[in-house]
Amino acid sequence: MAKPDNPDVAQIGALLNTFTTALRNKDAKSAVSVYADDAVDFDLAPPLIIDSKRVRDPAYIQTWFDTWASPIESTPHGVTIRVGGDIAFAYGLQHMTGTKTDGEKVDLWFRATACLERRNGTWKVVHMHNSVPFTMDGSERALLDLKP
């Protein structure tokens, strides 16, 4: 179990913070820089799998950034980070807030899991999984209003 003063945990925390800052600034180039070349995402939006070509393409995430009028605030809560050798994972909740270009106010809690590898001495995200649960009552509704 990694201690809080573990330098790998600190580096991974900094990498995840780079992503948070990139969302806030809607900086597509910085956002995709946290990923390894072969990273694969399971994201809030379809498709089932975001392949590495799209994950690493600034234009892909820019299309989403362009739907926001405000900065995109995504604040991590209760993140657990574990490291072994050149492999690590992190998971916790994210609280995303802001205003879309159509005026919609976003106030969304979702779950985030990141899997990381150290490549050539640098930690990179190889897999990110973001989601909300859905109702099991047959209405097939994504639960976008849950709070922790």
Place this chain on the structure above:
Amino acid sequence: MAKPDNPDVAQIGALLNTFTTALRNKDAKSAVSVYADDAVDFDLAPPLIIDSKRVRDPAYIQTWFDTWASPIESTPHGVTIRVGGDIAFAYGLQHMTGTKTDGEKVDLWFRATACLERRNGTWKVVHMHNSVPFTMDGSERALLDLKP
């Protein structure tokens, strides 16, 4: 990067297979046995976080098992497993099929990410994240009909 003949990868594959078999047999005790005592799930159904008390409680998963008339087949597709020291992760798609007690036929593709730790010499799941994406068109519909 772990090689296919890596013994840790083989052990983790066997652990995940134990879970698959437990679903098929609706064997709640076996299903919860793959988890560490402090495991936390982000699952298809709410709440946002399934805490360790529920993750490790056979009665909790049994309630879900009891909604199925058939065995629960959940077949992994394209699973990537990486190991570093006592830390590992695995991610890929799952194809879940079967029949619920109300006659509903389930044919669901979802995304699954597992985070693992070796505890006292034995690999255990410390975190599992299962999900489908949702529509971003304002209808807030969980996408239960996507195919890879």
